[in-house]
Amino acid sequence: MNHESTEDPLVILKRIFGYDAFRPFQREIVEAALASRDTVAVLPTGAGKSLCYQLPAVMRSGLTIVVSPLIALMKDQVDQMVAAGVAAGLLNSSQNAEDARETIRALDSGRLDLLYVAPERLMTDDFLSRLGRWNVAALVVDEAHCISEWGHDFRPEYRMLGTLRDSLPAAPILALTATATPRVRQDIASQLRMREPAIFVSSFNRANLSYRVVPKSDSLRQVSEFAAARPDESGIVYCLSRKNAESMAYELKSSGVEALAYHAGMDHETRTANQEAFIRDKVRVICATIAFGMGINKPDVRFVVHADLPKNVEGYYQQTGRAGRDGLPSECLLLFSRGDAVMLSRMIDQSDDEQAQAIARAQLDRMLAFAESAECRRADLLRHFGEEWTGGNCGNCDNCLEPRETWDATLEAQKLLSCIYRIVQKSGFSVGWKHVAEVLVGARTEKIQRWGHDQLSTYGIGKDRTRQEWGDLGRQLARKGLVAMSEGKFATASLTQLGLDTLKNRQQVLLSRGWPGENVASVGSQKRAKVEKEACDEGLFEVLRAWRRDLADQRDVPAYVICGDATLRHIARTYPLDLQSLASVPGIGERKRADFGEEIVGIVEDWLTEHPQMFFDTGEMPTRIPERSKKSGASVKETIDLILEGIPIETIAQQRGLHPTTIYSHLAKAIETTEAGKSMRLSDWFDSVEAAKIQAAFEETGWITLTPAFTWLEGTVEYNRLKIYRAFCRRDGIAH
Numbered sequence: 001m002n003h004e005s006t007e008d009p010l011v012i013l014k015r016i017f018g019y020d021a022f023r024p025f026q027r028e029i030v031e032a033a034l035a036s037r038d039t040v041a042v043l044p045t046g047a048g049k050s051l052c053y054q055l056p057a058v059m060r061s062g063l064t065i066v067v068s069p070l071i072a073l074m075k076d077q078v079d080q081m082v083a084a085g086v087a088a089g090l091l092n093s094s095q096n097a098e099d100a101r102e103t104i105r106a107l108d109s110g111r112l113d114l115l116y117v118a119p120e121r122l123m124t125d126d127f128l129s130r131l132g133r134w135n136v137a138a139l140v141v142d143e144a145h146c147i148s149e150w151g152h153d154f155r156p157e158y159r160m161l162g163t164l165r166d167s168l169p170a171a172p173i174l175a176l177t178a179t180a181t182p183r184v185r186q187d188i189a190s191q192l193r194m195r196e197p198a199i200f201v202s203s204f205n206r207a208n209l210s211y212r213v214v215p216k217s218d219s220l221r222q223v224s225e226f227a228a229a230r231p232d233e234s235g236i237v238y239c240l241s242r243k244n245a246e247s248m249a250y251e252l253k254s255s256g257v258e259a260l261a262y263h264a265g266m267d268h269e270t271r272t273a274n275q276e277a278f279i280r281d282k283v284r285v286i287c288a289t290i291a292f293g294m295g296i297n298k299p300d301v302r303f304v305v306h307a308d309l310p311k312n313v314e315g316y317y318q319q320t321g322r323a324g325r326d327g328l329p330s331e332c333l334l335l336f337s338r339g340d341a342v343m344l345s346r347m348i349d350q351s352d353d354e355q356a357q358a359i360a361r362a363q364l365d366r367m368l369a370f371a372e373s374a375e376c377r378r379a380d381l382l383r384h385f386g387e388e389w390t391g392g393n394c395g396n397c398d399n400c401l402e403p404r405e406t407w408d409a410t411l412e413a414q415k416l417l418s419c420i421y422r423i424v425q426k427s428g429f430s431v432g433w434k435h436v437a438e439v440l441v442g443a444r445t446e447k448i449q450r451w452g453h454d455q456l457s458t459y460g461i462g463k464d465r466t467r468q469e470w471g472d473l474g475r476q477l478a479r480k481g482l483v484a485m486s487e488g489k490f491a492t493a494s495l496t497q498l499g500l501d502t503l504k505n506r507q508q509v510l511l512s513r514g515w516p517g518e519n520v521a522s523v524g525s526q527k528r529a530k531v532e533k534e535a536c537d538e539g540l541f542e543v544l545r546a547w548r549r550d551l552a553d554q555r556d557v558p559a560y561v562i563c564g565d566a567t568l569r570h571i572a573r574t575y576p577l578d579l580q581s582l583a584s585v586p587g588i589g590e591r592k593r594a595d596f597g598e599e600i601v602g603i604v605e606d607w608l609t610e611h612p613q614m615f616f617d618t619g620e621m622p623t624r625i626p627e628r629s630k631k632s633g634a635s636v637k638e639t640i641d642l643i644l645e646g647i648p649i650e651t652i653a654q655q656r657g658l659h660p661t662t663i664y665s666h667l668a669k670a671i672e673t674t675e676a677g678k679s680m681r682l683s684d685w686f687d688s689v690e691a692a693k694i695q696a697a698f699e700e701t702g703w704i705t706l707t708p709a710f711t712w713l714e715g716t717v718e719y720n721r722l723k724i725y726r727a728f729c730r731r732d733g734i735a736h
């Protein structure tokens with residue numbers, strides 16, 4: 001349906017998606033795709049991977065097929081594309097037969113640019129035989145790590161995708177993933193039989209996320225306070241067990257935070273309903289086990305809290321990565337207690353697969369090291385993924401914002417390192433921390449006597465500290481790379497080259513003081529991270545959010561399908577008063593501008609008229625406001641004239657090339673604010689029975705947004721009519 005485009009991708013980026021600039025690597029990936037080159041792109045969550053194939057799909061002729069295992073996400077993605085004016089469809093098992101037939105018809109007649117399909121659906125003989133007729137221009141494999149057994153999420157049905165090269169020899173393949181080690185990357189390219197693929201790997205730093213670790217004292221209370229201190233934000237609270245998730249949700253609810261639980265122990269319906277309630281902003285916090293999250297692309301998750309210690313750093317990174325996909329500042333908070341580590345360690349002991357045990361234990365140690373580290377969280381996380389952080393103080397994690405005090409531990413380190421050294425020298429094998437600490441404090445254990453370790457020069461030289469303290473110190477030295485730990489259940493300590501050098505040269509060793517702010521129980525009141533949200537007129541932002549809420553509910557899609565928070569904040573900062581200036585708002589492409597641009601402009605106008613003193617930024621009235629901006633005023637007038645002539649609203653919409661919702665908005669506005677509106681009568685639009693019903697609904701649920709009334713009426717009165725009803729009541733001073 002589209003044509004081969006020779007336009008600059010940047011122009012299309014603006015027209016369709018409303019963005020002014022590419023994010024890192026997007027342009028390169030788009031260009032590789034347009035040049036029909038096989039490509040592997042590894043970009044973290046929130047980097048904007050979807051755009052890398054959506055944009056080329058619009059630009060080239062023919063169909064782009066996107067394979068994705070995340071069935072739950074497909075509909076949102078298609079809705080988002082359709083809202084931006086792109087011909088997109090989907091095929092998967094969750095869809096009814098009629099919808100599937102409709103998609104196939106659209107494909108047969110070449111009407112689609114973009115098709116999302118589940119792998120098992122794609123690989124059926126029936127489907128493969130049709131491919132040839134659909135002019136397939138490119139193939140996209142999303143979540144491509146699923147194809148590799150080396151990845152963490154191998155899916156057998158992905159393996160079959162390798163044969164697609166035979167069915168579509170000419171179509172270039174783009175593989176996308178947020179997680180891939182070099183080995184997995186290689187595997188992706190070879191499994192998909194790529195030909196000299198271009199490979200793009202971006203930094204895994206999530207600059208908009210702040211990281212914070214706080215000692216856990218009373219997690220229920222801590223999380224409630226934290227959530228209550230962020231009343232307008234949605235967030236995920238990860239808990240280790242189903243029970244914890246349930247009690248966390250219960251606690252939040254009883255302290256007035258709308259929350260629901262999500263875990264694998266719930267029946268399918270409840271789980272789906274709770275997830276949906278979260279995505280659609282019906283509740284703002286979801287308390288979940290790690291079963292939750294895969295396939296969530298809610299972009300405005302503002303915080304992710306780990307109420308219990310995660311099992312490994314990969315999981316932690318992935319779960320925290322669900323915050324702030326829209327690029328706005330978001331918070332990651334980990335409540336840490338050693339007790340959690342002990343409990344996890346016991347769980348590991350129960351497994352009887354030794355190899356799995358060893359891996360799990362090493363991962364837990366790594367997680368523990370992260371939690372206890374005094375170093376930049378960002379640097380530590382990135383290093384874990386093989387990336388070096390060169391940015392110095394990141395200014396957006398607890399350790400950078402409130403650096404820990406350090407102390408000179410040279411003497412202690414000397415004692416400890418030499419003790420390990422002597423033990424190995426004497427016995428020829430290394431031992432665990434417990435034994436090292438026992439030698440240092442001069443304990444009389446059976447082993448010390450049997451191995452003659454009471455003869456060592458280091459025996460008893462550490463009486464001034466407890467065994468526990470020596471153990472902690474040892475672990476800190478291990479983290480600094482002075483000591484290496486063997487893997488396995490009974491890990492033993494030996495000196496690294498660095499440790500040996502430090503010992504021989506008596507180098508200074510600085511360690512950080514215990515745990516910072518151990519007494520800080522209340523997280524909510526803590527200093528917030530430096531990276532603040534870009535300021536905007538919060539009042540207007542809330543009005544815009546309410547408007548978006550209504551429109552989303554009306555279209556039965558999540559709010560972010562309409563537009564993102566960043567877009568609304570931009571509007572609430574720049575006050576666009578005509579369609580022209582709306583064009584410079586990121587995230588509003590041509591289709592959206594045509595669909596609801598007028599409404600937004602109208603909201604901004606109304607807001608400024610009512611709140612001139614709140615004009616953000618300068619604190620002054622912008623000079624253009626007081627006279628209602630002529631264009632939209634004229635547009636409202638034109639609508640009203642037609643309505644007064646008795647022309648049906650649908651017809652007016654068609655004639656004027658506007659969305660019916662816009663026409664209804666004109667009408668509502670005219671009723672509330674114009675002379676012509678004064679002459680209109682409620683009884684011309686509603687009979688008394690319906691009016692009474694609607695009145696009751698509004699009185700019960702409030703007048704601010706329409707959705708509560710809509711729900712109360714069980715959908716029997718459509719949104720647009722509710723809007724009109726409310727306008728009459730506002731005009732007459734009945735609505736509050």
Ligand code: ADP
Pocket residue numbers: 019020021022023026043044045046047048049050051297299325326327564586
């Ligand atoms: P990923 O799949 O990599 O996790 P998404 O494709 O979901 O990321 O994109 C994350 C968010 O970034 C979306 O809200 C998207 O609209 C936005 N986005 C993508 N590209 C750009 C861009 N060039 N400028 C501004 N926002 C963008």
Ligand code: ZN
Pocket residue numbers: 375376377378379393394395396397398399400401
């Ligand atoms: Zn930092």
